[in-house]
Amino acid sequence: MVETNNDLQVGSIVTGTVIKIDEKQVFVDIGYKTEGIIPISELSNLHVENPGDVVRDGEELTLQVKKIDDDEVVLSKKMVDAEKAWKDLQHKFDQNEVFETEVKEVVKGGLVVDIGLRGFIPASLVETYFVEDFSDYKNKTLAVKIVDLDQEQNRVILSHRAVMEEEQEKKKQDLLQSLQKGQVVEGTVQRITTFGAFVDIGGVDGLVHISELAHTHVEKVSDVLTEGDNIKVEILSVDLDNERISLSYKNTLPGPWSGIEGRIKEGDQVEGIVKRIVSFGAFIEIETGVEGLVHISQIANRHIGTPEEVLKVGDKVSAKVLSVSEQDERISLSMKEIELEKEKGEIEQYEKEEDFSSFQLGDMIGDKLDKYKK
Known part of the structure; x- marks a missing residue:
């Protein structure tokens, strides 16, 4: 309660008007026989360099009487403010x-x-x-x-x-609720481990497992990503209870089969490595992540019982493309066609170099000549 200024006591609350501001004090008219003084130390609970930063001329203040002498009344603004x-x-x-x-x-x-x-x-x-x-x-x-x-x-x-932290937690919960499987979002790689990379997708981290980094086998995460990389990832799953998010990086990248029909066409001769051998043929990797099948009937220009009679895993071979389908991710290859074309070329070259009659040539190579002169 503000008391009248005529009966001042230490501790009294009074009102006053600023009439003068000095370097170290402020003078206030409180309706008393003498002006009140607010020392700079009583202006604020904070450190004050200049009283003019706290009060201004003519401003009305609520103050507490700190000390009374016959010719001086010491007032405090900070005590009132503090209470x-x-x-x-x-x-x-x-x-x-x-x-x-x-x-x-x-x-x-x-x-x-x-x-x-x-x-x-x-x-x-x-x-x-x-x-x-x-x-x-x-x-x-x-x-x-x-x-x-x-x-x-x-x-x-x-x-x-x-x-x-509260704002981040709310943002995190809102984000978790909004994420949907199959959704593609942008994120920043925060941390790389031996088993994958943690990606910040807007206030919450998700894990890209090493198996989801590329369409091909990845030995080390750092071979694909670096901390700080900005990437797009696909949401694989969201576990709200445990706040875990599984992400895929490879699903946002063009697959190895993307645009394959523009790069490899029927009739092309390709080279590749034997990756797998099965009972009906062999799979040849002709691009990273792209394998074509050489059916057992197309492995050699002779009858074979098993592919292993001719091939083993790791062999480097040449083959002719019989068909390509990006939609089915399927390429049919023939090693036999390469072999036949090689034989045909050798025969044609032989014919040019040696002026034999067709009878003489037939005696030498049997029925192979007829096969190429249809």
Whole structure:
């Protein structure tokens, strides 16, 4: 309650108007026989360099009488502000309220803020990440909440980090709820392990298993991705209970069969490595991730009982493309055709070099000549 200014006592609450601002004090008309004085140290609970930064001429203030002498009345603005601030802070603390405050000082160990009195944000409670230099935080407004309040100890500890963590958690839950299997999203590679890569897709990390990095076998994750890479990934699954997200990188990349009909055409001669041998033929890798089948009937220009009679895994072979289908991811190959064409070429070359009659040539090579002269 504001008392009348005619009966002043130490502790009385009075109103006054600023009439003069000096370097170290402020003079206030409080309707008393002498002007009231607010020392610079009683203007604010924070450090003040210039009284003019806190009050202005003609401003009406609510003040508390701190000392009375015959010719001097010492007043305090910060005591009134503090009492009001404590009540307000207690309410905010009880309600776990988030509010904004301005950073007034950067000190060793954290930040000093203006909350009607001196509040402190320890360095560990400023951000969710490590901050090397806090100099840019001066005069910055931060959203905070109170984590420790003790009026007897004159202690108010605030946290900006707690506010940010709550916002991140809400964003994370919203994102988890919105993700759908098959959805393609953008993300940043955060961490690489032996079994895959963790990718931040907007506030939550998902795992790209090493088997989902490429259409081909991957020995090391670092052969495909680097920390900091911005990539597109496909959502494979979302486990809301355990907050786990499985991602695929390879599903966003063109497959090895994509555009195959433009690169390989019927009649082309290709080279490849024997990757697998089965009872009905052999699979030849002619591009990374692309295998064609040489049916057992197309392996040799003679009858064979099993592919192993001619081929073994790892052999490098040439073959002729019989057919290509991107849709079915199927290529039919013939080694026999290459062999026949080679024989035909040898015969034609022989005919050019030697002027034999057809009878003489027939005696030498049997019925092979007839086969190529149809």
